[in-house]
Amino acid sequence: MHRFRYQGDSLFVEEVNAASLAEQYGTPLYVYSAGTVVDHYERLLLSLRELNPLVCYAVKANSNLALLRLLASRGCGFDLVSGGELYRILRAGGDPARSTFAGVGKTAREMEEALEAGIYSFVVEGREELEAIDRVAARLGKRAPVALRVNPDVGAKTHAKVKTGVAESKFGISAEEIEALYRELPRFCHVSLRGIQIHIGSQIRDVEPFEEAVRRVIPLVEIARDRFGAEFFDIGGGLGIAYEEALQSGDPGWWENKAQWATPAHYAERLLPLLGPLGLRIVVEPGRLLVGNAGILLTRVLFRKDRPQKKFVIVDAGMNDLIRPALYGSFHQIVPVTRRGGELFEADVVGPVCESGDCFAASRRMAPAEPGDLLAIFSAGAYGFSMASQYNSRPRPAEVLVEGANHRLIRRRESYEDLVRGEAIDEGAAAPEFSGRADGANKGLTLDRVNRKEKP
Numbered sequence: 427m428h429r430f431r432y433q434g435d436s437l438f439v440e441e442v443n444a445a446s447l448a449e450q451y452g453t454p455l456y457v458y459s460a461g462t463v464v465d466h467y468e469r470l471l472l473s474l475r476e477l478n479p480l481v482c483y484a485v486k487a488n489s490n491l492a493l494l495r496l497l498a499s500r501g502c503g504f505d506l507v508s509g510g511e512l513y514r515i516l517r518a519g520g521d522p523a524r525s526t527f528a529g530v531g532k533t534a535r536e537m538e539e540a541l542e543a544g545i546y547s548f549v550v551e552g553r554e555e556l557e558a559i560d561r562v563a564a565r566l567g568k569r570a571p572v573a574l575r576v577n578p579d580v581g582a583k584t585h586a587k588v589k590t591g592v593a594e595s596k597f598g599i600s601a602e603e604i605e606a607l608y609r610e611l612p613r614f615c616h617v618s619l620r621g622i623q624i625h626i627g628s629q630i631r632d633v634e635p636f637e638e639a640v641r642r643v644i645p646l647v648e649i650a651r652d653r654f655g656a657e658f659f660d661i662g663g664g665l666g667i668a669y670e671e672a673l674q675s676g677d678p679g680w681w682e683n684k685a686q687w688a689t690p691a692h693y694a695e696r697l698l699p700l701l702g703p704l705g706l707r708i709v710v711e712p713g714r715l716l717v718g719n720a721g722i723l724l725t726r727v728l729f730r731k732d733r734p735q736k737k738f739v740i741v742d743a744g745m746n747d748l749i750r751p752a753l754y755g756s757f758h759q760i761v762p763v764t765r766r767g768g769e770l771f772e773a774d775v776v777g778p779v780c781e782s783g784d785c786f787a788a789s790r791r792m793a794p795a796e797p798g799d800l801l802a803i804f805s806a807g808a809y810g811f812s813m814a815s816q817y818n819s820r821p822r823p824a825e826v827l828v829e830g831a832n833h834r835l836i837r838r839r840e841s842y843e844d845l846v847r848g849e850a851i852d853e854g855a856a857a858p859e860f861s862g863r864a865d866g867a868n869k870g871l872t873l874d875r876v877n878r879k880e881k882p
């Protein structure tokens with residue numbers, strides 16, 4: 427249940443008037459509600475409480491340090507997919523021992539960093555990767571905790587670009603391959619099998635595919651538990667949120683009335699009977715569910731361009747700030763920050779970027795919007811800022827966190843100077859010294875070198 431609602435005709439974020447935030451911090455502006463993030467986290471915990479779950483928030487959804495801190499301070503763990511995300515959770519005070527590290531293309535450097543940080547478990551996506559982790563662990567004189575990601579070959583009704591649990595996708599390991607790996611596992615002396623993981627995709631709104639995937643994988647989970655002493659089953663993330671009815675979904679009772687939806691309550695109701703008897707620690711990796719409807723993007727109307735064929739509302743946010751509509755054709759509710767009545771009209775809401783794809787809403791029936799008006803683009807908390815770029819040399823927006831009646835800047839708006847940071851006109855001048863750490867560049871530390879046990 428989110429905390430964005432109208433008081434009279436003004437949109438409020440918790441107890442703060444959204445228009446005043448736009449005045450103070452400028453636009454485009456990402457605004458997050460801390461209360462909403464915490465509410466969603468606690469709802470999920472509560473629904474799964476019988477399983478004593480470990481919630482690992484998927485950092486990729488929104489990796490702002492302040493949000494990571496908010497969740498870390500409530501005991502939340504993290505689902506990481508890069509050395510950069512590990513760096514962020516360490517900076518935010520997150521606990522690597524409550525965090526998993528997934529992704530199909532981990533570099534040796536990233537493996538090393540995660541091992542040294544004391545990651546709870548790697549999520550391994552293939553035999554080749556298992557071999558690589560084994561070698562890195564051997565080199566460091568450690569034993570790497572791993573979970574095998576099973577691809578359960580379950581389709582889910584969602585956008586093709588975010589489906590991950592079907593056989594043709596690059597993710598995970600097929601059931602047959604897992605069985606072969608089980609036979610070989612004793613040969614990998616520097617890994618220990620700590621769990622099994624699945625993740626079938628994102629923005630999934632029915633419970634069935636989750637249930638089907640869990641059912642299919644349980645026999646493999648039981649072998650991992652009984653033969654190798656695995657202690658957890660990670661059922662991934664992917665729970666969908668309301669985009670079409672984003673504003674209404676903040677009303678009390680809305681979630682409970684969505685009987686067909688994979689709300690935390692329904693998800694738990696269907697999965698508990700399957701998961702409980704396993705006697706394992708259950709890990710979940712929600713991203714969007716926790717932060718998606720906890721964020722809006724405020725943008726100001728620059729121009730109206732009314733043509734016989736079409737009306738355009740041109741705003742100061744662009745596809746570089748929020749790429750979801752351009753990339754996935756995704757729907758985001760767009761509402762006025764200050765309602766002032768009048769006839770609805772049909773228009774395209776577009777940004778300033780030089781591409782026709784820079785369109786937040788096509789042929790949308792919407793409230794009147796004139797130059798100078800503020801609009802709120804809903805459900806922008808997940809995969810909004812985290813996918814933003816500086817395309818068209820547009821500095822990325824500021825981010826603000828609201829808690830009750832308080833608000834604070836959690837990322838300043840980028841400046842023009844930020845746009846060119848690290849660049850150089852003269853050759854070589856900008857190349858940072860190789861630090862061997864922290865800059866994330868995978869210089870020289872190839873798997874081959876690791877194989878030959880050479881230091882980079």
Ligand code: LLP
Binds near residue numbers: 665
């Ligand atoms: N775990 C793994 C292994 C994942 O790959 C993902 C998301 C999650 C958890 C979190 O999924 P969520 O609970 O947020 O659905 N950019 C796309 C979404 C990409 C999702 C990538 N993986 C979008 O804007 O819709």
